[in-house]
């Protein structure tokens with residue numbers, strides 16, 4: 001694919017790389033002046049020192065939690081998932097939320113989340129009054145397999 005333009009906005013940041021050949025995610029590191037303690041329940045927006053311009057509307061990026069931090073320490077994302085639009089050119093920001101019971105300290109340069117590029121389809125809509133019948137119809141929320 002075409003390279004995605006990347007700006008390194010802070011000298012403490014570095015271009016993210018895939019850790020292994022098969023990695024889907026690029027780890028994002030915290031740009032912080034000092035360690036930052038997050039109390040239980042607290043969330044804060046952390047800079048990454050990076051911006052990208054995806055440019056292609058057929059792509060987007062998502063920011064996802066790292067499983068170790070999320071499972072072991074309760075550090076997930078305040079917005080659950082971050083969505084980076086293809087036309088966004090600002091700094092990549094990570095909302096870190098301590099959903100755990102104990103304080104957690106984020107160190108400068110710590111890998112706090114991961115960025116995944118994903119394909120996107122922009123929908124076109126056709127307004128109709130009725131849909132053609134389907135097997136499911138309007139059933140949902142556990143309706144299948146119930147008698």
Ligand SMILES: O=c1ccn([C@H]2C[C@H](O)[C@@H](COP(=O)(O)OP(=O)(O)OP(=O)(O)O)O2)c(=O)[nH]1
Pocket residue numbers: 063079081082083084085086088091092093094095
């Ligand atoms: O975790 C995130 C989520 C979003 N963004 C940036 C990229 C994204 O393209 C932009 C807008 O995000 P979103 O559309 O989710 O936020 P919004 O609350 O709808 O704001 P807006 O009105 O600017 O679209 O903010 C981040 O840097 N980190």
Ligand SMILES: [Mg+2]
Pocket residue numbers: none
């Ligand atoms: Mg938006």
